Amino acid sequence: MFGFKSKIVRMVNKKAVILFYVILFSIFAATAQPLTQGFGSEYQIKLAKIDSNTLLLRNKLYPKTDAGSLNVYGFEPNEIPVYSDSTYALRLSLLEMEIPMEYNQQVRAYIDLYANRRRNLISKVLSTSKLYFPIFEEVFDRENVPMEFKYLAVIESALNQRAISPVGAAGLWQFMSPTGRMYGLKTDNYIDDRKDIIKSTEAAVKYFKNSYHLYNDWLLVIASYNCGPGNVNKAIRRAGGSKNIWQIMPYLPKETRGYVPAFIAAAYVMNYASEHNIYPAEEEPYFHLDTVMVDNKMSIEKLALALGTSAEEIKQYNPSLKRGVIPFNTEGTVLTLPYHHAVKVASLRHDTSFNNKLDENLLAMNRNVQNMQHPDKVIYKVKSGDYLAKIAKKYDVSVAELKKWNKGIIKGNKVSKGQKIKIYPNRA
Numbered sequence: 001m002f003g004f005k006s007k008i009v010r011m012v013n014k015k016a017v018i019l020f021y022v023i024l025f026s027i028f029a030a031t032a033q034p035l036t037q038g039f040g041s042e043y044q045i046k047l048a049k050i051d052s053n054t055l056l057l058r059n060k061l062y063p064k065t066d067a068g069s070l071n072v073y074g075f076e077p078n079e080i081p082v083y084s085d086s087t088y089a090l091r092l093s094l095l096e097m098e099i100p101m102e103y104n105q106q107v108r109a110y111i112d113l114y115a116n117r118r119r120n121l122i123s124k125v126l127s128t129s130k131l132y133f134p135i136f137e138e139v140f141d142r143e144n145v146p147m148e149f150k151y152l153a154v155i156e157s158a159l160n161q162r163a164i165s166p167v168g169a170a171g172l173w174q175f176m177s178p179t180g181r182m183y184g185l186k187t188d189n190y191i192d193d194r195k196d197i198i199k200s201t202e203a204a205v206k207y208f209k210n211s212y213h214l215y216n217d218w219l220l221v222i223a224s225y226n227c228g229p230g231n232v233n234k235a236i237r238r239a240g241g242s243k244n245i246w247q248i249m250p251y252l253p254k255e256t257r258g259y260v261p262a263f264i265a266a267a268y269v270m271n272y273a274s275e276h277n278i279y280p281a282e283e284e285p286y287f288h289l290d291t292v293m294v295d296n297k298m299s300i301e302k303l304a305l306a307l308g309t310s311a312e313e314i315k316q317y318n319p320s321l322k323r324g325v326i327p328f329n330t331e332g333t334v335l336t337l338p339y340h341h342a343v344k345v346a347s348l349r350h351d352t353s354f355n356n357k358l359d360e361n362l363l364a365m366n367r368n369v370q371n372m373q374h375p376d377k378v379i380y381k382v383k384s385g386d387y388l389a390k391i392a393k394k395y396d397v398s399v400a401e402l403k404k405w406n407k408g409i410i411k412g413n414k415v416s417k418g419q420k421i422k423i424y425p426n427r428a
Helices: 002-032 042-061 085-094 105-117 119-143 147-157 177-182 197-215 218-227 229-238 245-251 259-271 300-307 311-317 339-348 352-365 369-373 388-395 399-405
Strands: 289-294 333-338 378-381 420-423
Touching: 085 105, 085 259, 105 119, 105 259, 119 147, 119 197, 119 259, 147 197, 147 259, 177 197, 197 218, 197 229, 197 333, 218 229, 218 245, 218 259, 229 245, 289 339, 300 311, 300 339, 311 333, 333 339, 378 388, 388 399, 388 420, 399 420
Parallel strands: none
Antiparallel strands: 289 333, 378 420
16 A cells, blocks of 8 residues: 555656756757757747657557556456456545545446456546646646546547537537637637537536535536536535535436446546556647647648648547637637647738738649639548438537538438438538
8 A cells, every 4th residue: 555655656757857957958958059040039949948858758658558567467458357356445445536426336336347348438538638637737727726637538528529419519628619619718619619529618617616616526526517506506405405415416317316326436447547457549649738828710721731741630630620620719719739830820911921821722622613612622432320410419410401502412310321412621
């Protein structure tokens, strides 16, 4: 027990030492070495030197791993370990967290769910967490809320930034449109801030902090995130004024009774995945991300050409953009991009040559007239189990648009297996 804790302390101290020397080296490199020729100002070149070392640090803190190196217990490939209640309780007690992680049979049921029947999902979440958790942690640290809230996004959306629930909640934190607007998340024809990594996380933090002022208890905050403060207040009254989450549990809405146990189980499984023979899925090339402000309207294709990347990559990190354009607004539009792209946009943002470069690349892109008239046309072959809403969600378009593009092909609200339909994702 004590050896385990001391190992964690040593790891934290080691990371702190690495961070200190990287920052020290970065400052020395930025100020002592001669500046080379390149885009941007002297300040931006210094910044690039510092942030190049930031990338090195991130690679050290989040190294690539594989199942072989993580399987320290020597499990067989398909082996599913099961442990005693006392083992689960002990492991939860070892997690030094601000939010209390109490173990009981309700929590056990969700541990069994995640560690057994949903092993593949947890494997995928372990992989995507390498992208999202550092972003969450930066916001949580700045706003002084417990780091454990990152596990709430696991049970809300399985860390799927594009997730949309059957009732219309969207994004990593599954905000409904009215609630999102209350916390500054805009939803219109061009933008859905609920799918923005930074904005939605900051909105969730505002909710956590406001709710904490009401209850002074983080587990009640989590319950209220699921069912709203009205239902939590009602449960407290019916429990005789108790603010103990486990005492008011029988009086909460049925769907909320499992919410706090699920949160605790998610925290457990994410921290003890290797003990259950679960490892990150095959890793995608997640980049160190940064944000940059764009203050004029442009097409995503146009920006992608200027950056030497694809529109798909820009859309991957900015699912809040509902159409093929970055809209204009007086406050500017915040884009999330891989760091090397963000630096390039920031350095050229106020340079007229940047817009000229965009226009030159756009002319080259539009030499094919048919492509200009039908951008990114997709011929989709309907599969078994497909329906209009499912296809529309996949391509982030509306059912009405599918019907408009396929007059005479789509009749009523039905499609048939093998049927071919036209889709224009960038026109949506």
